[in-house]
Amino acid sequence: VSCSCLGVFLQGCHHLFAILKSSGMSVFICGPIPTISRGYERFSRLLSLHSWLQSACRSHSFGFIDNFNLFWNRFSFFRRDGIHPNRHDSSMLTANIRYAVQSHRYTSMVDSLPQT
Numbered sequence: 579v580s581c582s583c584l585g586v587f588l589q590g591c592h593h594l595f596a597i598l599k600s601s602g603m604s605v606f607i608c609g610p611i612p613t614i615s616r617g618y619e620r621f622s623r624l625l626s627l628h629s630w631l632q633s634a635c636r637s638h639s640f641g642f643i644d645n646f647n648l649f650w651n652r653f654s655f656f657r658r659d660g661i662h663p664n665r666h667d668s669s670m671l672t673a674n675i676r677y678a679v680q681s682h683r684y685t686s687m688v689d690s691l692p693q694t
Contacts, residue, residue, distance in 0.1 A: 595638050606641035606679055607631055611649045611671070614660035643678040645671065 598605045609631055610624050628646040635642035648670070649655050655667035663671055 591634065595634065595640070598640070599638055604641065605638075606643055606675075607635050608643045608675060609645045611645045611663065614653055614656050641678060643675055645674060648674055 609628050612624055613620060625646070628644075632642050632644070634640075649663070649667075652667075655663055655670065657664050
């Protein structure tokens with residue numbers, strides 16, 4: 579991603595966050611899902627996006643739904659393409675979002691999963 583594209587993206591995010599903050603509603607931002615075996619550069623970009631969104635949500639008092647840690651290194655959660663969750667683990671994603679929204683804790687089910 580070039581610097582100009584990144585600048586436009588961040589400017590757009592800040593504008594969106596300002597609109598969301600002024601809405602007076604509870605806001606939740608769903609973090610990215612890591613991919614499997616798609617190379618270091620892609621992983622690095624997704625991890626950077628994850629970290630930036632998590633920090634931005636914290637500074638704006640938005641809920642952040644952590645999908646990265648839930649799906650990280652769980653090969654069985656993905657279809658063969660290494661990008662899309664399989665049918666069973668699409669349900670895991672849905673449950674993670676539901677858990678975060680219903681509990682109003684700005685974390686995820688990651689906190690309650692055993693470490694592998």
